[in-house]
Amino acid sequence: MPKAQLQYLTDELNKLRDQKLYQKLRVLEGEQLPVARFDGREVINLSSNNYLGLTTHPKLKARAIEAIERYGVGSGAVRTIAGTMTIHMALEEKIARFKQVEASVVFQSGFAANAGTVAAILGREGVIISDELNHASIIDGCRLSRAEIKVFPHKDVDACEKILKEIAVRPGRKLLITDGVFSMDGDIAPLPELAALAEKFGCIMMLDDAHASGVLGKNGRGTVDHFNLHGRVDIQVGTLSKAIGALGGYVGSTRDTIQFLYHRARPFLFSTSHPPSVAATCLAAFEVLEEEPQLIERLWANTRFFKESLKKLGFNTGMSETPITPVIVGDAALAHEFSRQLFQQGVFAQSIGFPTVPQGKARIRTIVTATHTREELSRALAILESVGKKLRII
Numbered sequence: 001m002p003k004a005q006l007q008y009l010t011d012e013l014n015k016l017r018d019q020k021l022y023q024k025l026r027v028l029e030g031e032q033l034p035v036a037r038f039d040g041r042e043v044i045n046l047s048s049n050n051y052l053g054l055t056t057h058p059k060l061k062a063r064a065i066e067a068i069e070r071y072g073v074g075s076g077a078v079r080t081i082a083g084t085m086t087i088h089m090a091l092e093e094k095i096a097r098f099k100q101v102e103a104s105v106v107f108q109s110g111f112a113a114n115a116g117t118v119a120a121i122l123g124r125e126g127v128i129i130s131d132e133l134n135h136a137s138i139i140d141g142c143r144l145s146r147a148e149i150k151v152f153p154h155k156d157v158d159a160c161e162k163i164l165k166e167i168a169v170r171p172g173r174k175l176l177i178t179d180g181v182f183s184m185d186g187d188i189a190p191l192p193e194l195a196a197l198a199e200k201f202g203c204i205m206m207l208d209d210a211h212a213s214g215v216l217g218k219n220g221r222g223t224v225d226h227f228n229l230h231g232r233v234d235i236q237v238g239t240l241s242k243a244i245g246a247l248g249g250y251v252g253s254t255r256d257t258i259q260f261l262y263h264r265a266r267p268f269l270f271s272t273s274h275p276p277s278v279a280a281t282c283l284a285a286f287e288v289l290e291e292e293p294q295l296i297e298r299l300w301a302n303t304r305f306f307k308e309s310l311k312k313l314g315f316n317t318g319m320s321e322t323p324i325t326p327v328i329v330g331d332a333a334l335a336h337e338f339s340r341q342l343f344q345q346g347v348f349a350q351s352i353g354f355p356t357v358p359q360g361k362a363r364i365r366t367i368v369t370a371t372h373t374r375e376e377l378s379r380a381l382a383i384l385e386s387v388g389k390k391l392r393i394i
């Protein structure tokens with residue numbers, strides 16, 4: 001039944017259709033696997049963040065089931081009322097040890113961790129200095145904090161320093177914030193230089209390591225470990241939804257910062273905590289990171305093979321340094337068509353256009369995992385080559 005008061009939403013949607021920006025959700029039938037069934041078609045899956053294949057790891061599944069049997073399916077309350085369970089505390093301790101920080105707090109998602117933390121620690125009088133390609137959850141947190149936001153061009157350390165100099169005499173707290181691995185380009189932040197700037201100008205240094213946790217550093221400890229910057233990044237955010245294979249986000253910092261977030265981070269205060277099975281799954285995942293380092297080795301071996309092969313075929317893979325490899329084609333309509341034809345031929349690589357990436361930088365994004373076989377990756381490359389040539393991308 002049409003409703004006049006909602007007609008404008010239909011109009012907006014039709015505009016998206018006209019601009020060929022309307023996207024139907026692809027539906028996964030079954031488990032998130034390297035070869036999976038989406039929309040009734042079996043495809044080589046280059047679109048998940050399931051870096052280590054943990055979404056279906058037997059140990060994680062067993063622990064989730066065991067936790068349901070012992071603790072039930074829900075926590076029944078927010079953390080600050082009756083929803084803090086022993087297993088939530090155990091997970092926070094595990095993460096703190098893993099990240100080599102004093103303490104950690106777990107949020108319902110990485111998005112909630114970023115937005116909730118930035119909004120809690122800064123106020124109207126603050127200034128946030130942020131890389132232009134930082135994740136949407138950081139941007140939302142910045143807006144919620146009401147602090148002034150100063151954006152520097154992607155990875156431009158000199159431009160960042162210039163901003164810091166300009167605001168050096170200004171009162172109010174300053175927060176320098178960057179992603180560790182950038183989600184659309186797969187490049188790594190210049191964290192040593194940024195941490196040095198933060199120290200020089202007395203800013204809080206905050207890092208969003210969603211795509212680096214479980215991927216970079218010893219046993220997947222992340223960007224801080226990759227650059228050996230332990231103790232020099234004040235606040236680290238990670239996700240439990242990507243390499244860890246389940247759902248959630250966390251913040252690692254000093255004990256008092258974490259206690260402060262217990263009191264002031266709004267998603268922590270006003271949204272129910274994880275079901276115990278999710279916490280149990282994540283605990284098991286951190287054990288797997290330490291017990292099965294070969295998973296990360298395989299992830300990187302696959303990454304090197306796939307990235308080098310794409311380059312040899314003549315694709316533009318931008319500045320990627322990690323398992324996220326974009327294939328940049330420029331025009332958004334061409335990227336959508338590339339993705340569509342790849343899917344028809346058996347490869348799922350999502351196309352991404354403006355506003356997620358800048359105009360003229362449309363692309364498909366590929367992510368290899370530890371669980372792809374060489375044969376699967378080779379098959380994907382052959383399909384990429386054939387469709388790429390047909391569309392005159394290479």
Ligand SMILES: *Cc1c(COP(=O)(O)O)cnc(C)c1O
Nearest residue numbers: 109110111135183210239241248
């Ligand atoms: C995915 C992502 C998040 C959000 O994490 P979720 O756990 O999925 O909410 C935050 N920051 C970055 C850089 C991400 O890529």
